[in-house]
Amino acid sequence: MDRIYAPWRIHWVEREEDPIDGCPFCVLPERDDDREARIVARSDHNYALLNNAPYNPGHVMIIPNRHIEDWTDLDDEVMVDHGRLKAATIEATRRDLDPEGFNTGLNLGSDAAGGSLDHLHTHVVPRWRGDTNFMPVVGETKVIVEGLERTYDHLHAAFAAGDHVVDKGDLESGDAVRLSFH
């Protein structure tokens, strides 16, 4: 099995004590604690969300703030901002996790997505040689959550140390790093 060829399925793990009503990608950025929501950075029209059930450590999704389903429906400003945030995510991930490569892509249409989540999102998955056995190793939820919090803190610092930062955010108050590409 090689996860390079795994479909880009979304693995959204909801916490039972904090259920999401409606589209999670619309609901999460409206909450007042980015750290709890695992939003690590925000730009003018998009945000970067750490995947709750990652293929690999540092698996981030770039998501438009507005509920847009198809790439062809993005206007130029949102599309450029999406691409710039994706580039900033790759840079931050390189700065912190030093992967050997990336898989990045998006699902369009419910068949490709393998689920009901139709809010456009671009996956950015860092890859290391021999990483295909990662998920079985960390398959226990508790381990994943602890790992996610560590990864969140590291990526937050890596975004804050990069370019285009307008507000470095604050881990304690739960604020994501704010970027602007204008």
Ligand SMILES: [Zn+2]
């Ligand atoms: Zn949505």
